[in-house]
Amino acid sequence: MIIINQFIASYNYFIIIFLMIAGLYIVVARGNMIKKLIGLSVFQTSVYLLYISPGKIIGGTAPIINDNYTLYSNPLPHVLILTAIVVGIATLALGLSLTIRINEEFNTIEEDEIFNKEEL
Amino acid sequence: MILLTLMAIVVIGIIRFKNLFNVIILGSIYSFLMASILLVLDAVDVALTEASVGAGISTVLMLSALYLTKRNENPITHNQIWPLLIALITGALLVFGTYGMPEFGIINTPMHNHVGGEYLARSISDTGIENVVTSVLASYRGFDTLGEVTVIFTAAIGIIAILKKTKTKVK
Numbered sequence: 001m002i003i004i005n006q007f008i009a010s011y012n013y014f015i016i017i018f019l020m021i022a023g024l025y026i027v028v029a030r031g032n033m034i035k036k037l038i039g040l041s042v043f044q045t046s047v048y049l050l051y052i053s054p055g056k057i058i059g060g061t062a063p064i065i066n067d068n069y070t071l072y073s074n075p076l077p078h079v080l081i082l083t084a085i086v087v088g089i090a091t092l093a094l095g096l097s098l099t100i101r102i103n104e105e106f107n108t109i110e111e112d113e114i115f116n117k118e119e120l
Numbered sequence: 121m122i123l124l125t126l127m128a129i130v131v132i133g134i135i136r137f138k139n140l141f142n143v144i145i146l147g148s149i150y151s152f153l154m155a156s157i158l159l160v161l162d163a164v165d166v167a168l169t170e171a172s173v174g175a176g177i178s179t180v181l182m183l184s185a186l187y188l189t190k191r192n193e194n195p196i197t198h199n200q201i202w203p204l205l206i207a208l209i210t211g212a213l214l215v216f217g218t219y220g221m222p223e224f225g226i227i228n229t230p231m232h233n234h235v236g237g238e239y240l241a242r243s244i245s246d247t248g249i250e251n252v253v254t255s256v257l258a259s260y261r262g263f264d265t266l267g268e269v270t271v272i273f274t275a276a277i278g279i280i281a282i283l284k285k286t287k288t289k290v291k
């Protein structure tokens with residue numbers, strides 16, 4: 001019973017770790033550039049959850065000051081992750097524009113085919 | 121908890137599908153699920169941003185990039201064992217790391233006893249803003265936000281430089 005309770009109490013971490021290694025696996029294993037970028041953003045969003053979920057307090061509410069509430073969740077991770085989301089979209093846009101450029105140069109976005117064409 | 125499980129299922133779909141259009145739409149669903157989870161976790165500002173940026177803008181950007189490139193992913197030819205091994209080893213280390221992490225939702229953790237509570241207590245008297253996330257973002261950590269703006273600016277310059285080169289070549 002204790003083990004089950006502990007599992008439920010840490011369930012968010014297990015899912016975060018699963019998302020993280022799934023993102024890592026996509027980035028390493030798949031050759032398609034767009035798929036790689038999606039893997040990268042999955043990895044990034046798992047980090048958002050990793051930051052936000054310890055900030056939650058059960059029974060707390062969103063950190064907007066109001067006389068009716070006394071217990072608020074921690075606002076600092078929210079601020080950090082807001083910055084991270086915006087930086088993430090900037091890197092994603094840059095990566096996609098590089099992908100388009102690679103496609104114009106090599107006429108493919110698969111890693112293996114690009115290597116083959118460079119050897120020729 | 122159900123939402124978290126759903127998200128894991130969507131990610132498996134992202135790994136399996138070969139059609140990139142499907143993958144991008146699944147990515148959009150993933151972002152919406154993420155936004156709902158953030159809403160449950162009291163991070164309302166982050167949830168709004170994730171829904172608009174993650175599910176909206178990034179999907180549009182991905183689709184427009186897809187329009188300019190190829191629709192389908194090639195089947196995998198090279199060895200799959202090493203990436204899987206690396207991912208599993210990383211995962212095992214991270215699971216080991218969770219034993220040091222606090223349980224979900226309890227208040228007596230180090231992160232709640234430091235600067236976070238301080239922000240909550242002083243926000244009204246220091247800045248007069250009721251939404252603490254806004255006051256921290258714009259006031260206490262204003263330079264952080266300035267750095268963020270710099271990053272976006274750099275990215276925009278980079279994109280213009282990369283895509284402008286192609287236009288001159290076409291001419």
